[in-house]
Amino acid sequence: MSMEQAYVYRSKFEQDGIDCMEMFGGKGTTTYILSKHHNLKTGVNFELTVGIDLLKEDDVRYLFAYIERNKPKVILMAPVCKGYSEWGHPNRRINHDAWLASRRISVPLAKLSGKVAKAQVDSGRHFLVEQPQGSGLFQEKEWTELSDLCYPVTFDQCMVGLKMQQHPWWPVKKPAECRASHPSLIAFLQNLRCSGNHPHAHIGKWSDDDRPTARSSEMQVWPLEPCRRIAAGVVECIMSMSNSVKTYAARKKPDKDDKNDPKRKVTASNNSADDHDKAAVCPAYKGHIRKTDDRHTRGPESNFVM
Secondary structure, three states: OOOHHHHHHHOOOOOOOOOEEEEOOOOHHHHHHHHHHOOEEEEEEEEEHHOOOOOOOHHHHHHHHHHHHOOOOEEEEOOOOOOHHHHHHHHHHOOOOHHHHHHHHHHHHHEEEHHHHHHHOOOOOOEEEEEEEEHHHHHHHHOOOOOHHEEEEEEHHHOOEEEEEOOOOOOOEEEEEEEEEEHHHHHHHHHOOOOOOOOOOOOOOOOOOOOOOOOOOOOOOOHHHHHHHHHHHHHHHHHHHHHHHHHHHHHOOHHHHHHOOHHHHHHHHHHHHHHHHHHOHHHHHHHHOOOOOOOOOOOOOOOOOO
């Protein structure tokens, strides 16, 4: 059975939804942690190393069909950054052909990731994307249109265990930037800028000083610690989504069959007045804008669920 046949066969089975999936997730460590240690339902890791090539139209069609069928609450993405990274800029002059080759890979994947992120937001679900600090990915139109909806954070990977894979095992700084559609997804990546109390190895095959160098290929894999932190953020995000649904369900108006129930009449009256008061005071509530938005007049500490 070919991969395409396997996709078609799989798509015939209806699913009741998944909690999290990855795109460009390498070994899929984060979703493994979520499944193994948090008992969440995780999905396919859309990654070249597991046989899925998102530069191919058939695989892209399967990606969107999979998302539509399974409705993942959170999608984690780390698109190829070689064509966007700051240290890739010199190649534009020095080795232009190699730079163009990297752009032919990076640009389509960046745009695809932006489309997936927008689909998540439009469906009331969430995403997190990771890139090296200063990546040009966020300048693509698909991402600039989402900038006002994103919560950003920058952290230095030396603070979460990134280091050389051989002697002398020096830490590697490699600042990373994450953007997410929900603040909980980046909650455990805060306050992780380098303390400056250790030296750093250089990334690449050359250095203008005596620092040891780490292989670029080895620095593309996340250490275990940021995977754990992102997984914890996913759990918080999903709990927040679940609490919102439960609270909304608890405030539904009583069924017509129960309109003669005195208790239900009191509850309905109280809820109606409460909802009217909130809508009158807070236009953002009336517009069903998410509770973390600064346009809510009662501030981020409000317990109102939008």
